[in-house]
Structures are given as C-alpha cells and as structure tokens.
Amino acid sequence: MSFMPVILWTDALIFALLVVVLALVWFIRRHEHLRAPWKHVAQRPMAMGAALVLGVFVVIGLLDSLHYRERLADSPADAPQYSVEVLSVFDALVSGLRTRQEKTYSAPLAMQLYAKEFIQRDGETVRDHPRLKYGGAHLTHADERGPDITRRTLVGLAQGLAVSLLLFGLLAAWQARRTQVQMGAWLEAWATGALGWPGRTVVLVLTLMLLLAGVLAQLASGYHVFGTDKVGQDVLYISLKSIRTGLVIGTLTTLVTLPLAIGFGIAAGYFRGWIDDVIQYIYTVLNSIPGVLLIAAMILIVQVAIESHPELFDTAAARADIRLLALCLIMGVTSWTGLARLLRGESLKLRTLDYVEAARAFGVSHTRIISRHIFPNVFHLVLIAIVLDFSGLVLAEAVLSYVGVGVDPSMYSWGNMINGARLELAREPVVWWQLGAAFVFMFTLVLAANLFADGVRDAFDPRLGGRR
Amino acid sequence: MGAYILRRLLYAIPILIGVNLLTFALFFVVNTPDDMARLQLGAKHVTPEAIERWKVEHGYDKPLLLNAEAKGSEQFTDTIFFKHSAAMFVFEFGKGDDGRDIGNEIRTRMGPSLAIALPVLVIGLMVNITFALLMVFFRATYLDLWGVVLCVVLMSISGLFYIIAGQYFIAKLWNLLPISGFAGGIDGFRFILLPVLVSVVAGIGSGARWYRTIFLEEIGRDYVRTARAKGLSEVRVLFRHVLKNGMIPILTGVVVVLPLLFMGSLITESFFGIPGLGSYTIDAIQAQDFAVVRAMVFLGSFLYIIGLILTDISYSWVDPRVRLQ
Numbered sequence: 001m002s003f004m005p006v007i008l009w010t011d012a013l014i015f016a017l018l019v020v021v022l023a024l025v026w027f028i029r030r031h032e033h034l035r036a037p038w039k040h041v042a043q044r045p046m047a048m049g050a051a052l053v054l055g056v057f058v059v060i061g062l063l064d065s066l067h068y069r070e071r072l073a074d075s076p077a078d079a080p081q082y083s084v085e086v087l088s089v090f091d092a093l094v095s096g097l098r099t100r101q102e103k104t105y106s107a108p109l110a111m112q113l114y115a116k117e118f119i120q121r122d123g124e125t126v127r128d129h130p131r132l133k134y135g136g137a138h139l140t141h142a143d144e145r146g147p148d149i150t151r152r153t154l155v156g157l158a159q160g161l162a163v164s165l166l167l168f169g170l171l172a173a174w175q176a177r178r179t180q181v182q183m184g185a186w187l188e189a190w191a192t193g194a195l196g197w198p199g200r201t202v203v204l205v206l207t208l209m210l211l212l213a214g215v216l217a218q219l220a221s222g223y224h225v226f227g228t229d230k231v232g233q234d235v236l237y238i239s240l241k242s243i244r245t246g247l248v249i250g251t252l253t254t255l256v257t258l259p260l261a262i263g264f265g266i267a268a269g270y271f272r273g274w275i276d277d278v279i280q281y282i283y284t285v286l287n288s289i290p291g292v293l294l295i296a297a298m299i300l301i302v303q304v305a306i307e308s309h310p311e312l313f314d315t316a317a318a319r320a321d322i323r324l325l326a327l328c329l330i331m332g333v334t335s336w337t338g339l340a341r342l343l344r345g346e347s348l349k350l351r352t353l354d355y356v357e358a359a360r361a362f363g364v365s366h367t368r369i370i371s372r373h374i375f376p377n378v379f380h381l382v383l384i385a386i387v388l389d390f391s392g393l394v395l396a397e398a399v400l401s402y403v404g405v406g407v408d409p410s411m412y413s414w415g416n417m418i419n420g421a422r423l424e425l426a427r428e429p430v431v432w433w434q435l436g437a438a439f440v441f442m443f444t445l446v447l448a449a450n451l452f453a454d455g456v457r458d459a460f461d462p463r464l465g466g467r468r
Numbered sequence: 469m470g471a472y473i474l475r476r477l478l479y480a481i482p483i484l485i486g487v488n489l490l491t492f493a494l495f496f497v498v499n500t501p502d503d504m505a506r507l508q509l510g511a512k513h514v515t516p517e518a519i520e521r522w523k524v525e526h527g528y529d530k531p532l533l534l535n536a537e538a539k540g541s542e543q544f545t546d547t548i549f550f551k552h553s554a555a556m557f558v559f560e561f562g563k564g565d566d567g568r569d570i571g572n573e574i575r576t577r578m579g580p581s582l583a584i585a586l587p588v589l590v591i592g593l594m595v596n597i598t599f600a601l602l603m604v605f606f607r608a609t610y611l612d613l614w615g616v617v618l619c620v621v622l623m624s625i626s627g628l629f630y631i632i633a634g635q636y637f638i639a640k641l642w643n644l645l646p647i648s649g650f651a652g653g654i655d656g657f658r659f660i661l662l663p664v665l666v667s668v669v670a671g672i673g674s675g676a677r678w679y680r681t682i683f684l685e686e687i688g689r690d691y692v693r694t695a696r697a698k699g700l701s702e703v704r705v706l707f708r709h710v711l712k713n714g715m716i717p718i719l720t721g722v723v724v725v726l727p728l729l730f731m732g733s734l735i736t737e738s739f740f741g742i743p744g745l746g747s748y749t750i751d752a753i754q755a756q757d758f759a760v761v762r763a764m765v766f767l768g769s770f771l772y773i774i775g776l777i778l779t780d781i782s783y784s785w786v787d788p789r790v791r792l793q
Contacts, residue, residue: 285486288776290768292734296753297491297761301499304507391624398626399735404754418628425636439629447624454620 047455111136160214256332269347581732581744622673
C-alpha cells in the first residue's frame with residue numbers, strides 16, 4: 001500500500017456525527033409530522049440558498065477529514081515507512097495549491113515577491129522584488145499579466161456558465177419527468193416562481209458558486225489568487241483548510257453540549273426537588289465564571305498535559321488534533337448551561353400537562369415518560385439551539401485564537417490567520433490579503449449559517465405557527 | 469424586601485464557594501504546582517531544584533489541603549488552599565508573577581475599563597433601541613425586511629474585523645483619532661472615542677435584532693390594540709406603550725452585566741492598549757500567570773453573582789407582578 005489511512009479523533013467524531021445526521025434525516029423523512037417543518041424550511045429562498053453554500057463548506061470539510069500518510073518512496077516494501085506529514089483527500093485534490101510554496105509574502109495575483117532582495121540582472125546585482133517561483137511563472141514580461149488575468153477570468157466564467165447550464169438542463173429534464181409536465185411548462189413555472197420550492201434562488205446560488213469556482217480554478221492554476229503568507233504558502237489553500245477547523249468547532253462542541261444540556265435540563269425540570277437544586281447549583285456555578293476565563297484556564301491545563309506526554313502523539317497533526325478536540329470539549333462543557341435552563345423551564349411546564357399526568361397515573365416509568373412525552377416536545381428547542389450556536393462558535397474560535405487559548409498554532413484556522421496577519425498591518429505597503437481572506441471565508445460561512453438558522457427557527461418556533 | 473435581599477445574598481455564598489473549589493481543583497489538583505513550574509521555567513531549566521525554588525518563591529511549596537507537620541489550627545491554615553484559594557473571599561489575591569500585588573492592580577485598572585465599557589453600554593443601548601424601533605415602525609415593509617438582513621450581515625462579521633478595520637481606516641489612513649493608548653481626565657476623551665465607536669457598531673447587529681423581536685412581541689399585545697383603538701397615533705403608541713413595556717426585559721438584561729463592566733472587554737482593551745482589567749487578564753493568559761487568571765475568575769464570578777442579585781431585585785421593582793417570595 002502506498003499510503004496509510006490515519007483516523008484522527010476529530011475525523012472519527014465527524015463521521016460518527018454524519019452517520020447520526022443521516023439516520024435522523026431518514027427517520028424524519030418517514031414521519032409526516034416531523035417532515036412538515038422542514039418543508040417550511042425548504043420553501044424559504046434565503047434558507048435554501050444558505051443551505052447550498054453550507055453544503056459546499058461541509059463537502060470540503062468532509063474531504064479534508066479523510067486523512068492518510070504517504071509512504072516514503074525510498075522505504076523497503078516489506079517494512080514500509082510513512083511520512084510524518086498527515087495529508088487529506090482534499091490535499092490530494094488541490095495538491096498544486098499545497099506544494100507551490102514561495103519564499104515569503106506576495107500580493108494576490110502577483111508575479112513578484114513582496115520583499116526586496118539582491119538579485120542578478122543583466123550581469124549586475126540590483127535590489128528589487130524577485131520573480132515568484134510559481135505565481136505568474138508562465139509569463140515572460142510583466143505587461144502580459146493584465147491580459148492573462150482577464151483571459152483566465154473569462155475562461156473561468158465561461159466554464160462555470162457551461163457547467164451550470166448543463167446542470168440546469170439536467171435539473172429541468174429530471175423535474176419535468178418527475179412531475180410529468182412538458183419541459184417548457186416546467187421552465188415557465190420555474191421562471192415565475194410557481195414551483196412550490198425556491199427554484200430560482202437555488203439555481204442562482206448554484207450558478208454563482210460555479211462561476212466563482214471556475215474563475216478561482218483558472219486563476220489558481222497560474223497565480224496565488226489570495227497571495228501568499230509569511231512562509232510563502234498559498235493563502236487560498238490555508239483558507240480552504242481552515243474550513244474543517246471551523247466546522248469541527250461549530251459541530252463537535254454542540255455534540256458535547258447536547259447530552260449535558262438535555263440530560264441535566266430535562267432531569268431538573270421533570271424530577272424537581274433536590275435533583276433540580278443540585279443541577280441548578282452546578283449550572284449557576286459554571287455560568288458565573290466568565291466563559292473566556294474558564295476556557296483559558298482549562299486550555300492552559302490541557303496544554304500542560306499535552307506537553308508532558310509527548311510520547312502519546314506520533315505526529316504533529318495528532319497533537320494539534322487532540323488540542324482541537326479538547327477545545328471542543330471545553331467549550332461544550334462551558335456552554336451547555338443556556339440550553340439546559342431553557343429545557344428545564346420547558347420540562348417544568350410539560351410535566352404538569354394532562355397526558356403526562358395520565359401516563360404517570362398508569363404507572364409508566366420515568367424513562368419512558370421522558371423519552372416518549374417530554375423529549376419529543378422539547379426537541380425543537382434543541383434543534384434551534386444547535387443551528388443558532390453554530391455561527392457563534394465559529395466566530396468564537398477566532399477570538400480564542402487571538403487570546404492564545406484557541407486551536408494549536410500549527411493548525412490551519414481563520415483565527416490563526418487573523419492572529420498572524422494582524423501585526424503585519426503596520427508594514428508598508430500593507431499586507432492585507434491574509435486578513436481579508438480569513439474574514440471573507442469566515443463571513444461567508446457564518447452568514448450562511450445565520451440565514452439557515454433563521455429559516456429553521458422560523459419554521460420550528462410554534463409561536464410563529466410555521467409561517468410569517 | 470430586606471429579608472428577600474438577605475436571602476439572595478445568602479444564596480450567593482454557596483455559589484462562590486463552588487466557584488472557589490472549582491478553580492482550586494483546576495489550578496492545583498488537576499494541574500499541580502510542579503506542572504506550573506515546569507511550564508513557567510521552560511523546557512531547558514527544569515531541574516528538581518529549580519522547580520522547588522520556583523514553588524517556594526510563589527508560595528506553592530505547602531501541602532494542598534492539610535498540613536500534617538504544622539500544629540493546631542495551622543494544620544489547615546498553612547496550606548495552599550487556605551493561603552491561595554480561601555484568602556480570595558476577603559479579596560486577598562496575592563502577587564502575580566511580575567511581583568505586583570494583584571489587588572492593587574485590580575483597583576487601579578478598574579477605572580480605565582469602566583471608562584470604555586460604560587459608554588459602550590449606554591450609547592449601544594440607545595443606538596440599538598433606535599434602530600429596533602425604526603424597524604418595528606416600518607414592520608412588514610421592505611425597510612424592515614432589509615433591516616433584519618442587514619442585522620444578520622452585521623452579526624456575521626467577526627468582532628476582530630470591526631476593530632482592525634476601525635483602527636486601520638479611522639486611525640491610520642485618515643488620522644482622525646489615535647490608534648491606541650489611554651490617558652486620564654479630559655485628555656483621555658480622544659483615546660476613548662475609537663474603541664467606543666467600534667464596540668457600538670460591532671454590537672448593532674445582534675442588539676437591534678434582539679430588541680426588534682422584543683418590541684414585536686409587545687406590539688401584538690391587547691393593550692396596544694386598546695391604545696390604537698383610543699385613537700393614539702402610531703408614534704405615540706410606540707413611544708408611550710411599546711417602548712415602555714419593552715424596556716422591562718431590556719433593562720433587566722442590562723442589569724446583570726452592570727457589575728461585569730468593571731472587568732472590561734478582553735479583546736477591545738488589548739487591541740486599543742487600554743490599561744484596564746481586560747488587557748490585564750489577556751496578558752496574564754498569554755504569560756500563563758496562573759495567580760492572576762485565578763484572581764480574575766473569582767472576581768468575575770463575584771461580579772456576575774452581584775449582577776444576578778441586582779436582576780432579581782430590579783425585576784420585582786419594575787414589574788409588580790413578580791412577587792418577592
């Protein structure tokens with residue numbers, strides 16, 4: 001085998017989460033009353049557009065979670081040795097971006113280095129910006145850069161448009177067949193927005209993403225689209241790699257929160273009495289400690305633990321991964337209190353309802369009452385909390401990395417990008433691209449998540465009655 | 469009322485004890501003083517003697533809970549728990565790694581923190597309420613819809629971006645205000661302006677959107693319909709009825725954070741070089757100064773609990789339906 005699969009802790013959890021989500025989707029599809037609110041979500045243009053963008057992020061994150069280590073070329077076949085560098089399927093897909101490393105900073109789409117160096121030119125030594133090794137290396141003269149960029153942009157747009165037209169044609173054909181109408185009739189329904197689902201928005205968002213992907217792919221094959229960072233690595237590559245970190249923090253943290261919040265919240269509200277007192281005491285204590293400080297204190301401790309046991313981690317990636325997992329755990333432990341309080345209040349109300357009292361009178365066990373009557377009735381609150389928390393967690397990662405208690409400094413994350421680029425703003429000319437790229441990517445993910453969360457909340461909140 | 473406040477105060481004591489025990493466990497049991505010393509000394513200088521010396525210097529050389537060698541009550545008092553954790557109840561925080569008295573630092577740094585945090589709270593509240601009322605006034609129109617979308621967009625931008633953009637454009641490019649720094653008295657005004665402006669703008673998205681939902685909830689109530697039926701104009705209904713009743717949840721939400729204003733904001737203060745408690749905390753975290761972090765955890769919890777008590781009192785004060793039980 002020329003590679004060895006590596007399953008990091010977060011990879012395993014991410015795929016476990018994926019399985020759970022798929023099982024949940026399958027379960028919901030089979031139950032009409034569970035499907036109804038999702039139909040409302042699917043009818044909202046904003047929510048569907050956002051879901052598509054989120055989907056792209058998720059696919060990149062999943063591809064980036066399939067890790068492996070390459071076999072060293074000179075190692076013997078019977079006792080293979082593997083590189084210490086942990087790569088992912090995503091790395092393999094964009095290997096061009098990963099390997100084309102420059103010396104240091106260079107501006108977006110530049111063909112020269114940011115820093116001046118002594119270089120040989122026409123037999124004499126001059127101090128100037130040297131040419132990049134890869135960025136614009138196919139050009140012979142600086143004058144060709146403008147036309148070349150324009151040409152590549154147009155080609156990229158054309159390719160994106162071609163693919164989206166093809167997809168649109170397939171979609172129209174499939175949908176027309178499924179609903180058994182003429183293609184023309186379907187197109188007319190699509191154009192007037194009479195499909196029953198936001199077809200126009202979906203097609204528009206997909207087309208925009210494909211156009212963007214086309215342009216990026218065309219430009220990235222010859223240039224560094226977002227420039228390079230301090231050690232000369234392509235900023236586009238770093239930004240894309242950071243997607244996984246953001247997603248892991250946004251989802252796994254919630255995964256930690258859920259059992260704590262659901263268990264404690266429902267138990268406190270349902271059983272009342274001393275259980276309620278103890279649980280309330282626990283969450284008041286946790287809540288009263290300022291969140292950042294608690295996270296900082298716990299991360300410092302984890303750091304000490306990791307540093308005193310270097311033998312447990314065979315690669316740097318495994319060590320960074322444990323720290324990421326620890327961060328998720330810690331953020332989960334410090335952030336379950338809000339949801340628990342909400343669930344407690346709701347369970348307090350539910351336990352006095354007639355059908356719960358009736359169940360108790362029949363001698364139904366507590367576990368059965370909770371799982372059959374209480375939990376299904378608070379589940380919408382849990383779901384709303386999951387989607388609402390996600391964007392906050394992604395933003396929190398950047399702040400925590402700035403404080404120095406975020407993910408491992410060697411890990412690709414938007415927080416680390418911002419942190420590294422912040423000090424370079426004082427330079428002349430300004431190194432803005434690293435910061436800009438991190439903010440743009442983070443903004444896109446968080447905005448999509450927020451818009452989707454709004455759609456979900458509006459559909460599930462019983463006070464709005466699934467409309468508005 | 470007096471008995472109620474007293475009971476609330478008594479309820480705060482076990483919570484503070486819980487916080488104290490938790491921090492003690494985190495900082496001394498899970499993470500022993502030996503670990504701290506090793507981290508502080510760095511990988512190169514770790515010898516058993518150096519660790520011992522570091523522990524003596526910082527007063528961490530005693531047993532954790534029970535000193536078997538000491539006599540009488542000293543068995544309990546001459547321990548790390550008593551000297552470093554229990555002492556916090558009387559606000560004895562000891563010294564940080566730089567040798568300065570933490571209690572003293574806290575007292576001098578509270579002022580600058582408050583100078584930023586208080587204007588941010590007050591101005592932010594006014595701006596957010598204004599935007600929320602405007603959106604409610606134009607509710608169910610495109611103005612309202614796009615207002616909400618704008619709020620979501622503003623919410624989705626990282627707080628760090630607001631600070632960096634503000635510093636870069638306003639201070640560096642246009643030279644309108646100093647980039648960072650702090651001064652006391654009237655002179656300090658120009659230093660405060662930029663951090664306050666940035667923090668207020670950063671808070672508009674979530675604040676205005678949240679207040680809008682509060683006002684919208686009020687506007688569907690019966691008393692609003694009655695007010696309209698009386699023939700009051702929409703503006704009058706909004707200001708006299710909706711705003712007044714909507715302020716109850718808003719103000720009680722504010723009361724809980726009032727004491728925490730002393731702690732300042734970590735990020736804002738460190739970016740703008742404000743010598744407040746926020747930058748003190750962040751410096752301590754980055755220097756891994758456990759004594760200061762521990763003190764700030766305790767102080768933060770203490771202030772939060774005061775905030776909770778104030779909230780309970782203010783609830784019963786503004787909303788007569790809440791009885792003091």
